[in-house]
Amino acid sequence: NAGVTQTPKFRVLKTGQSMTLLCAQDMNHEYMYWYRQDPGMGLRLIHYSVGEGTTAKGEVPDGYNVSRLKKQNFLLGLESAAPSQTSVYFCASSYKTVNEKLFFGSGTQLSVL
């Protein structure tokens, strides 16, 4: 039981390049989330999904797209990376209801030059 797994762990992009971050969970969770964490701050929600085939915007969705084609996977895409997207990205998952714990992946450090 690996929990929540993110790939890659580190990535450096040039401005304008695209990339996809992959999140996989093996806990059969319905809900999955992508967050970003900037220095000295808490986590901010980018996009989330309440089930296979669904996605919704979070607090800071601009410049990102997501897809949830399979229940266990949640992909975060950057179509044209900008230096403002330099951050640490975390994926998380939880069961269906509001009264559930969040489980996080180990994060992806992304630098956009």
Added chain:
Amino acid sequence: GIQVEQSPPDLILQEGANSTLRCNFSDSVNNLQWFHQNPWGQLINLFYIPSGTKQNGRLSATTVATERYSLLYISSSQTTDSGVYFCAVAYNTNAGKSTFGDGTTLTVKP
């Protein structure tokens, strides 16, 4: 939306000391969680505690929902307790739409 304030922002302790971290929130919540982010960046869920008191080893947490605050107690601190402690709250929404505080950075010196 709900505002979350954590205090103190930074805390330096000598190994073996006790500490109390505070989380204030601006509205009713039915989901409150405490997380520890270790120096390698990993986020570990410490407690799910929308109300009441829980204990797990040297750590315990108390949430007084009616007064809109939660406390995290660390006793006999160890260097491995170093890192950032986050409080996250949510109301009538799924757990992942929680609002996070800015965290308390704890440094435990040997």
